[in-house]
Amino acid sequence: MSMSPQPGWYPDPHAPHLERWWDGTAWTEHRRTPEVTAPVPTAAGPSGRAKAVAVTSAAVVLVAAIVTGAVVLSQGDDEGTELETGPTYYTEAPPSPTQTQTQTPTPTSSDPSADDPAVVTDELNGITLPLLDGWVRPKHVAEDDVVMTTDGTYDCPGDGGVCRHGLVTSRTITSNDERSPEALAKEDVKEAAENTYDRDTIGRRPYGGLESHEVVKSGPVAVAGRAGYFVRWKVTTAKGPGGYVQSTVFPSRVGTESPVCVRFLFDAGEDGPPLADMDRITKGIRSVDDPAGGGGVGSSVGPEEDLS
Incomplete structure (x- = not known):
């Protein structure tokens, strides 16, 4: 079964150190630096709010991984272009960004060279x-x-x-x-x-x-x-x-x-x-x-x- 994640900020597939806005169907050009909320420790351990933040963060990371693994990137520069299809939820662990193979465009030239077969x-x-x-x-x-x-x-x-x-x-x-x-x-x-x-x-x-x-x-x-x-x-x-x-x-x-x-x-x-x-x-x-x-x-x- 395929589902599209809800709109929100998720790690940018092209720049994991930034967050990018997913509008529910496609990536937009809006990016931001991730906001980090540090838990406040107490003598009895993490507070209920801290636990909630931890659970929420884990859920965001999981959804972000699903989004990152599900979006198919086209060839191009660091900005890239996504296909107009939504991400897919996987029953198994989604592939990591380092496992996604991309091709580098080969530069072309019209100038003659010594390697020209003609x-x-x-x-x-x-x-x-x-x-x-x-x-x-x-x-x-x-x-x-x-x-x-x-x-x-x-x-x-x-x-x-x-x-x-x-x-x-x-x-x-x-x-x-x-x-x-x-x-x-x-x-x-x-x-x-x-x-x-x-x-x-x-x-x-x-x-x-x-x-x-x-x-x-x-x-x-x-x-x-x-x-x-x-x-x-x-x-x-x-x-x-x-x-x-x-x-x-x-x-x-x-x-x-x-x-x-x-x-x-x-x-x-x-x-x-x-x-x-x-x-x-x-x-x-x-x-x-x-x-x-x-x-x-x-x-x-x-x-x-x-x-x-």
């Missing part, structure tokens, strides 16, 4: 790259400087081993005195194609060797607000569908502004990632200090002659 951060060069659908953070990858890969692996069509349909790497170019993004991109794309589609670092030919290449795109590009250059090759291999290799070079936004090279290595064919992902990722590269900063493939970018 962003990969290159702390060394001070940039972030968008993690598009179909791409994952690198796991069990032997290649250096990999920032993302396509999901899953397959058996390489050549000398064996495990291949991936797509890789994106980001590194600082420190072994070259050349500072021109154009010259560095043209030089790096050749190295990237040979290391990926011709012969790997341990001498295997996962695609049976690199047979030929053609330049399909090249030109200026703005990356994270910096003027850069990119070169994209289409390569033909002895085994498998071949692939696309792109080297994008631009000055770093941190430190000595050393050239940064972002490589894209995509298998061709229906199993390879969309070629447009190269442009989408490039356009989405941002500075970690200026996440709203400009970037992206310039309008002048288009097919050009073979630059090899």
